[in-house]
Amino acid sequence: MIDAVPNSITIVMRALADPTRRAVFERVFESKEISVAELTRGSGVTQGAISQHLKSLKQAGLVAERAEGRNVYYRAAPQGLEPLVTWMDHYGVFWRERFQNLRDLLKEIDP
């Protein structure tokens, strides 16, 4: 694995050379999906610093982001897994929310 993709490993290791950024990545990796606010909590650094680290991680392709309203959520981005994991998680949440919206609308138009 490591020998097979030296460039990917180099990019990964360079992005994770900073101990704080690596700690951020590990927390994202351990989470299904996590927000900047959640990452900031208990980290000992500012939310601005967390955002900068996430920007670097995103540029390295190590995390992917998803915006929902005012919040942005991050997840680890292992390439081989990502299309399935991200889309199914995204739409799993999406459709559950829409079902609730539909339920609310039906109550309104057909009490």
Place this chain on the structure above:
Amino acid sequence: MSAVASNVETKDIVIDEVFPHAVEVIWKALTSAQLIARWLMPPTGFEAVEGNRFTFKTNPAGAWDGTIHCRVLEVAPNRRFSYAWKGGDESNTGYGSALDTVVTWSLTPVEAGTRVRVVHSGFVTPKNDTAYRNMSDGWVKVLQRLDAVSGEDK
């Protein structure tokens, strides 16, 4: 669920709930552009007619402009409504990667109202299952190796 090609497998998202409303009311909510805009997303060019094309707009990502391209596949009033749901771009990974799926709504009258089932189908697993497993293990190994490298630096 297996697809035609032996090396391609797809997975579905299924949500199934009973709503305390007549099937006709729910059908209207699923097939009226005005109502769809309120509970799902504002559609552009929507008509519940087989073959009709319409779009939704969502958050863009990389090369994908965020447009979801849909086409009505089946309309069986008060029973079944399905449409193709395509988005993303081949050059993206994760959110915004190429997506070629189908959304199917099924309505069944029940004593308490109507059972509403949505199946969002066609989420393709990685083309090569070996790659799937390798990447899964690979990430753990990358992190383990980083532990070792990090230790050396101290």
